[in-house]
Amino acid sequence: MSPNPREVEEKLDPRVKRTRSLILQAFMELLPEKGFQSVSVQDITEKAGINRATFYAHFPDKYALLDHSIQQGFRAEIEKRMLDACHYSDENLKTLIITVSEFVSTANSHCKPSNPQFESLVEAQVKNQLQGLLQVWLEQDDAQIDAKTAATAASWAIYGLVLQWNHDKNKKKPPADKFADQVLPLIASNLRLAQPA
Amino acid sequence: MSPNPREVEEKLDPRVKRTRSLILQAFMELLPEKGFQSVSVQDITEKAGINRATFYAHFPDKYALLDHSIQQGFRAEIEKRMLDACHYSDENLKTLIITVSEFVSTANSHCKPSNPQFESLVEAQVKNQLQGLLQVWLEQDDAQIDAKTAATAASWAIYGLVLQWNHDKNKKKPPADKFADQVLPLIASNLRLAQPA
DNA sequence: CGGAATCTGTTGACTAAGCAACACCGGAGC
DNA sequence: GCTCCGGTGTTGCTTAGTCAACAGATTCCG
Numbered sequence: 291m292s293p294n295p296r297e298v299e300e301k302l303d304p305r306v307k308r309t310r311s312l313i314l315q316a317f318m319e320l321l322p323e324k325g326f327q328s329v330s331v332q333d334i335t336e337k338a339g340i341n342r343a344t345f346y347a348h349f350p351d352k353y354a355l356l357d358h359s360i361q362q363g364f365r366a367e368i369e370k371r372m373l374d375a376c377h378y379s380d381e382n383l384k385t386l387i388i389t390v391s392e393f394v395s396t397a398n399s400h401c402k403p404s405n406p407q408f409e410s411l412v413e414a415q416v417k418n419q420l421q422g423l424l425q426v427w428l429e430q431d432d433a434q435i436d437a438k439t440a441a442t443a444a445s446w447a448i449y450g451l452v453l454q455w456n457h458d459k460n461k462k463k464p465p466a467d468k469f470a471d472q473v474l475p476l477i478a479s480n481l482r483l484a485q486p487a
Numbered sequence: 488m489s490p491n492p493r494e495v496e497e498k499l500d501p502r503v504k505r506t507r508s509l510i511l512q513a514f515m516e517l518l519p520e521k522g523f524q525s526v527s528v529q530d531i532t533e534k535a536g537i538n539r540a541t542f543y544a545h546f547p548d549k550y551a552l553l554d555h556s557i558q559q560g561f562r563a564e565i566e567k568r569m570l571d572a573c574h575y576s577d578e579n580l581k582t583l584i585i586t587v588s589e590f591v592s593t594a595n596s597h598c599k600p601s602n603p604q605f606e607s608l609v610e611a612q613v614k615n616q617l618q619g620l621l622q623v624w625l626e627q628d629d630a631q632i633d634a635k636t637a638a639t640a641a642s643w644a645i646y647g648l649v650l651q652w653n654h655d656k657n658k659k660k661p662p663a664d665k666f667a668d669q670v671l672p673l674i675a676s677n678l679r680l681a682q683p684a
Numbered sequence: 685c686g687g688a689a690t691c692t693g694t695t696g697a698c699t700a701a702g703c704a705a706c707a708c709c710g711g712a713g714c
Numbered sequence: 715g716c717t718c719c720g721g722t723g724t725t726g727c728t729t730a731g732t733c734a735a736c737a738g739a740t741t742c743c744g
């Protein structure tokens with residue numbers, strides 16, 4: 291058998307766990323103070339107290355590290371609110387939208403000056419996880435439209451709306467939960483097509 | 488050339504630095520919550536996230552670890568108050584006495600229930616460093632009594648007085664700097680014999 | 685008492701991390 | 715143009731840390 295995914299997360303060499311967390315932590319501290327572009331692999335390894343070669347044993351480059359960080363960060367937010375392992379409901383959908391809104395908002399504030407590579411990685415990761423999550427929510431029953439299609443549409447819709455909301459600088463940008471209330475009917479009607487008849 | 492002592496402290500393998508600090512930190516957190524006797528090597532390595540064998544690569548046993556911890560702790564206090572690298576004066580001597588008082592006091596409070604092995608290690612370490620420090624203070628000039636003798640006497644005197652002071656439970660135990668003022672003349676007169684004529 | 689359980693030190697084989705050196709690239713500055 | 719400099723990936727060799735297993739020692743409890 292190839293290594294079990296659940297094992298990979300928990301029972302791995304303590305050195306590896308340490309090193310990864312040192313890299314992640316150093317990276318997170320450097321991001322706000324230097325911006326993504328100007329933080330170098332050297333900066334990270336220096337702050338983490340590890341050798342530069344060790345970094346490359348874990349990540350191909352700093353972009354992969356960013357990718358991984360976003361993935362972990364968003365996943366953590368999802369799990370914190372127990373949105374994984376639950377079913378579809380308007381209530382849960384609203385919480386999900388709020389989560390995305392806040393995540394995108396704080397993520398962008400972590401990386402100044404704002405950087406297209408950064409933002410597109412956030413977008414890709416978040417949409418991807420959204421899509422997977424929604425699909426699980428819908429997959430439990432048969433329906434008019436298949437779960438994957440509905441999940442894809444909804445994840446793009448949510449992310450697009452959040453982007454627009456987030457770019458409402460200063461003026462009239464409502465708090466995340468007000469925003470969620472506004473867009474909820476739109477997304478919900480979309481998803482109900484994939485709910486049991 | 489054998490490895491320079493100054494290099495040993497700074498330019499050593501990052502893994503070694505990490506591991507030692509993990510051990511120290513775990514130990515310090517465990518001491519107050521379990522007491523020295525009931526802290527096992529397993530507890531320490533578990534909390535530090537290292538392998539038990541790795542512990543034994545750094546310290547022969549938990550007593551050696553305690554010894555090292557006390558040494559580091561006291562040295563840090565001395566350096567914080569810049570008592571190393573300075574000369575003899577009543578002012579400096581008073582600060583030194585206060586430092587010892589506070590160190591012994593907080594050290595004992597860190598280890599409950601109080602333990603004879605613990606206390607005797609504190610005593611040995613502190614007296615040893617005291618002796619060395621005082622000797623350096625006195626060594627700068629000729630005098631009636633040689634520096635080593637005076638330093639030894641003074642370090643024992645200081646430690647003995649501090650112990651007595653520290654065992655004045657609750658009642659009438661003055662703060663460290665009042666205590667220092669009381670005993671200062673005693674120690675000072677002792678040391679002045681080793682001062683330049 | 686006796687044995688079950690737990691902690692201790694120690695060993696040898698394996699793996700991750702460190703280090704130094706390399707070629708390579710892209711920009712800054714003369 | 716040119717070099718110089720700083721960052722990037724990559725390599726092979728060394729060293730620290732991990733793991734599992736071992737034989738004592740100690741404690742605990744029926």
